[in-house]
Amino acid sequence: MRADTSILSADASIALSTERLTKVWGSFIANSDIDFRLPVGARHALIGPNGAGKTTFINMLTGVLAPTSGRVFIGGEDVTADHQERRVRKGIARTFQINNLFPGLTVLDSVLLAILERKNLAENWFRPLKSHMAEIEEAMDLITDLGLEAQAGVEVKTLAYGKQRLMEIALALASRPRILLLDEPAAGIPAGESSEVFSVIARLPSDVSILFIEHDMDLVRRFSQRITVLVGGKVLTEGAPEEIMVDPRVREVYLGESAHG
Amino acid sequence: MASNILGILFDGLAYGSLLFLIGVGLSITMGLMNFINLAHGTFAMAGGYISASLSQKSGMPFLATLPVAFVGAGLFGLVAERLLFRRLYKAPHLDQVLFTFGFVLSSIAAAHYFFGAGQQMGVMPSFLQGQIRVYGIDLGRYRLLLIAFVGLITLALHLILSKTRFGAQVRAAVDNQDAAAGLGINVGLIFSLCFALGTGLAGLGGALGIEVLGLDPGFPLKYMVYFLLVVVVGGAGTIRGPLIAAMILGVFDVAGKYYVPQAGAFIIYVLMIVLLLAFPTGLGGKRA
Amino acid sequence: MSPRSSAIERLASPRPRPVEVLAWLLPALAFFLVPDNLALGVSIMTYAVAVLALDLVLGYAGIVSLGHAAFFGVGAYTAGLLAVQGWKEPLTGMLLAGAVSLALGFLASFLVVRGKDLTRLMVTLGIGLVVYELANRLSSVTGGMDGLSGFEIGPIFGVFSFDLYGRTAWWYVYGVLILVFVLLRLVVSSPFGLSLRAIREGVSRMPALGASVDHRLRTAFTLSAGVTGIAGGLLAQTTQFVGIDSLSVGRSADFLVMLVLGGTGRLYGALIGTTVFMIAHDYLADMNPVYWEFWMGLLLMAVVLFARGGVVGAGRRLLQTVKTKFARAAP
Ligand SMILES: Nc1ncnc2c1ncn2[C@@H]1O[C@H](COP(=O)(O)OP(=O)(O)OP(=O)(O)O)[C@@H](O)[C@H]1O
Numbered sequence: 018m019r020a021d022t023s024i025l026s027a028d029a030s031i032a033l034s035t036e037r038l039t040k041v042w043g044s045f046i047a048n049s050d051i052d053f054r055l056p057v058g059a060r061h062a063l064i065g066p067n068g069a070g071k072t073t074f075i076n077m078l079t080g081v082l083a084p085t086s087g088r089v090f091i092g093g094e095d096v097t098a099d100h101q102e103r104r105v106r107k108g109i110a111r112t113f114q115i116n117n118l119f120p121g122l123t124v125l126d127s128v129l130l131a132i133l134e135r136k137n138l139a140e141n142w143f144r145p146l147k148s149h150m151a152e153i154e155e156a157m158d159l160i161t162d163l164g165l166e167a168q169a170g171v172e173v174k175t176l177a178y179g180k181q182r183l184m185e186i187a188l189a190l191a192s193r194p195r196i197l198l199l200d201e202p203a204a205g206i207p208a209g210e211s212s213e214v215f216s217v218i219a220r221l222p223s224d225v226s227i228l229f230i231e232h233d234m235d236l237v238r239r240f241s242q243r244i245t246v247l248v249g250g251k252v253l254t255e256g257a258p259e260e261i262m263v264d265p266r267v268r269e270v271y272l273g274e275s276a277h278g
Numbered sequence: 279m280a281s282n283i284l285g286i287l288f289d290g291l292a293y294g295s296l297l298f299l300i301g302v303g304l305s306i307t308m309g310l311m312n313f314i315n316l317a318h319g320t321f322a323m324a325g326g327y328i329s330a331s332l333s334q335k336s337g338m339p340f341l342a343t344l345p346v347a348f349v350g351a352g353l354f355g356l357v358a359e360r361l362l363f364r365r366l367y368k369a370p371h372l373d374q375v376l377f378t379f380g381f382v383l384s385s386i387a388a389a390h391y392f393f394g395a396g397q398q399m400g401v402m403p404s405f406l407q408g409q410i411r412v413y414g415i416d417l418g419r420y421r422l423l424l425i426a427f428v429g430l431i432t433l434a435l436h437l438i439l440s441k442t443r444f445g446a447q448v449r450a451a452v453d454n455q456d457a458a459a460g461l462g463i464n465v466g467l468i469f470s471l472c473f474a475l476g477t478g479l480a481g482l483g484g485a486l487g488i489e490v491l492g493l494d495p496g497f498p499l500k501y502m503v504y505f506l507l508v509v510v511v512g513g514a515g516t517i518r519g520p521l522i523a524a525m526i527l528g529v530f531d532v533a534g535k536y537y538v539p540q541a542g543a544f545i546i547y548v549l550m551i552v553l554l555l556a557f558p559t560g561l562g563g564k565r566a
Numbered sequence: 567m568s569p570r571s572s573a574i575e576r577l578a579s580p581r582p583r584p585v586e587v588l589a590w591l592l593p594a595l596a597f598f599l600v601p602d603n604l605a606l607g608v609s610i611m612t613y614a615v616a617v618l619a620l621d622l623v624l625g626y627a628g629i630v631s632l633g634h635a636a637f638f639g640v641g642a643y644t645a646g647l648l649a650v651q652g653w654k655e656p657l658t659g660m661l662l663a664g665a666v667s668l669a670l671g672f673l674a675s676f677l678v679v680r681g682k683d684l685t686r687l688m689v690t691l692g693i694g695l696v697v698y699e700l701a702n703r704l705s706s707v708t709g710g711m712d713g714l715s716g717f718e719i720g721p722i723f724g725v726f727s728f729d730l731y732g733r734t735a736w737w738y739v740y741g742v743l744i745l746v747f748v749l750l751r752l753v754v755s756s757p758f759g760l761s762l763r764a765i766r767e768g769v770s771r772m773p774a775l776g777a778s779v780d781h782r783l784r785t786a787f788t789l790s791a792g793v794t795g796i797a798g799g800l801l802a803q804t805t806q807f808v809g810i811d812s813l814s815v816g817r818s819a820d821f822l823v824m825l826v827l828g829g830t831g832r833l834y835g836a837l838i839g840t841t842v843f844m845i846a847h848d849y850l851a852d853m854n855p856v857y858w859e860f861w862m863g864l865l866l867m868a869v870v871l872f873a874r875g876g877v878v879g880a881g882r883r884l885l886q887t888v889k890t891k892f893a894r895a896a897p
């Protein structure tokens with residue numbers, strides 16, 4: 018076994034961390050030397066202007082993209098070489114900025130599948146779906162929890178956009194993650210309704226560590242304990258909301274031009 | 279022995295040139311719309327029949343039939359694109375495969391009906407028959423013409439794509455369709471034009487290739503694999519990738535048939551699978 | 567019904583509804599009503615087994631295979647060669663045919679799952695072509711272009727011999743078809759079946775749920791190849807002949823057309839599509855095969871443009887319209 022070179026790994030209170038994480042496309046540096054820690058139970062916001070590299074960062078955390086250099090740790094364990102599915106099994110789950118669902122499956126089908134995958138039951142080909150009562154109950158409870166009960170038997174593609182955003186969260190929650198990464202969960206939802214999405218998130222058990230990307234500063238202030246500001250692929254600063262909100266550099270690069278908030 | 283190898287190389291390059299000429303249009307249109315088109319060979323066949331009919335029935339000189347084959351196949355392509363294929367750009371790949379496969383089946387039957395089941399003979403002018411001796415190697419005049427011709431066309435294509443406004447628009451659209459549309463480029467029109475150009479080149483290839491590829495109603499199915507292979511191995515949306523792929527295919531096919539005739543098409547199919555697995559996203563194309 | 571219970575009701579289930587049981591009696595009815603054309607019934611049901619298997623990979627998992635005839639033909643040659651060698655027992659012969667195709671499918675599946683749609687299509691096509699060429703070259707074993715013939719098949723269970731009219735063959739294939747249908751129905755209404763549909767609908771989400779897509783697809787492809795091999799074995803045993811065209815790309819295309827005609831991803835589409843195709847083929851047998859191809863091509867294009875769900879899809883839509891009309895008429 019390789020010796021753990023990271024000091025971070027010793028710290029049991031860190032759920033997720035990165036070490037000089039970098040992504041380069043050609044000559045374009047999308048993420049540059051990002052050192053990041055997500056403590057257990059954190060409610061952490063990642064903000065930054067469009068194109069700052071936020072989604073790229075999440076994609077490297079989850080294994081969708083391989084980093085050009087640097088490392089990713091889950092609970093101190095180096096997972097840089099692990100596939101997406103391996104990392105999911107180590108407790109990481111995410112939502113996508115652009116809906117990435119199963120349009121032709123029903124709401125129940127989709128959530129049930131996510132649960133069956135978590136329980137390693139999805140390879141089973143001889144026992145009917147319908148006989149998995151415990152999993153069906155769990156799926157229906159989660160669906161009800163997210164206010165999707167009336168649509169449980171409906172194909173996902175026929176859902177209103179806002180409900181589809183909730184499906185993104187439902188699929189992530191069905192994995193019962195220890196670490197939840199949310200890429201603009203309320204993107205495209207009218208401002209009035211987006212706090213509903215966040216109230217779902219706020220109800221999650223406190224030991225789930227959450228990192229979310231959000232452009233609406235009001236939501237960020239209400240739901241985060243800590244904020245990381247990413248600009249041009251680099252961490253500009255990190256701190257408590259009240260510090261970040263008054264930081265002149267942040268106001269300049271981000272809040273100053275936050276027309277899209 | 280050495281001259282033998284060179285001769286095979288030469289024949290392979292001539293064959294590859296034809297594959298490239300027919301396949302390049304497919305590469306560009308597939309790269310543009312991510313549209314899986316199994317029916318490309320139909321347009322090559324159309325060009326071949328135009329050329330053969332003109333030279334057999336009205337005694338037109340072979341070389342004079344080539345522009346007609348180009349224009350005729352291009353127009354055929356344009357009409358088919360506008361009326362049919364256009365409807366499928368947003369459809370799932372399965373639908374595209376099924377539809378274009380249906381198109382191939384029908385076109386084979388139609389060719390059978392109009393031109394009969396037999397092989398068509400090209401009428402080669404005498405100056406294209408026979409061979410010239412260069413440094414002790416016999417080079418077929420006709421194949422020499424093929425290579426030269428395709429070289430010129432490649433150069434022209436390259437210039438069109440890199441130097442003209444149309445070319446810039448095509449490249450932009452291949453790169454990112456939405457962004458190109460955002461810049462005010464009429465992507466639909468660009469695609470129609472590319473399709474017409476691509477099918478026209480295929481028609482030209484079909485006409486030029488009567489001696490090498492043969493021409494009968496089964497043509498679109500028989501060579502479907504080769505044309506697709508040029509694109510898939512080469513990478514859709516480029517010129518250089520398909521050029522290299524076509525040459526590799528051409529040389530291997532000719533060499534295989536010469537050295538191990540009993541293996542038949544076996545070698546090329548195995549090569550195909552190996553290449554596909556080694557380069558799942560193509561030799562030089564954009565990401566799938 | 568509450569939305570909750572109706573959603574649960576909508577989950578895939580292997581349990582047959584009464585109307586399905588009745589529908590499965592139809593072929594038996596045909597046996598007694600049209601006893602003079604049992605051979606057609608046998609070949610419909612044989613191909614139906616292969617098309618059902620194709621539906622698993624294409625209709626459920628969304629892999630377009632242009633090479634399924636490879637598994638069909640390999641199954642046919644296996645059963646045929648076994649009989650030539652004197653292994654005349656039909657049931658084990660058929661199962662061995664399935665097993666050999668299964669093994670080949672397993673090997674092929676590693677190649678097939680690599681790459682995206684187009685690459686996949688080409689690889690399946692390539693596998694089909696390679697196997698065809700191989701059979702063609704090994705003519706000392708396979709009979710080459712002349713095919714394999716002159717073998718006999720023993721009686722089923724040692725009791726029911728194959729007769730000239732095809733009665734035994736008919737019941738044999740009918741039984742196998744039912745078993746295969748039940749097996750596949752079980753598979754598609756299991757968690758595994760759900761995950762295949764999910765791969766078809768949104769393959770990029772699957773890894774984010776912790777699922778290994780390649781492994782699922784390989785399993786589905788392997789199973790499908792095995793069942794296709796069984797169909798090939800049935801063909802060899804019931805016709806006592808194996809032609810090389812059972813391996814051809816044209817045969818793969820036929821399977822594809824039958825499936826699309828009936829409707830993909832619903833099993834019954836495979837049954838109905840095969841029946842319609844084979845009856846039309848039989849009816850138009852006097853037609854020049856070239857024109858048959860012309861109409862097939864046109865039909866394929868028309869189905870894609872106008873009737874994507876095939877016969878079954880169209881029937882469902884019709885039923886839906888009638889239902890809503892009624893609902894409106896009787897408030
Ligand atoms: N596959 C890719 N190849 C090249 N460049 C890419 C690729 N993916 C993203 N980029 C570029 O990397 C930069 C960062 O993208 P990213 O999606 O991470 O930004 P973001 O912070 O999530 O922005 P937004 O707020 O708009 O979601 C962008 O400029 C984008 O164009």
Ligand SMILES: [Mg+2]
Pocket residue numbers: 071072073114200
């Ligand atoms: Mg983003």
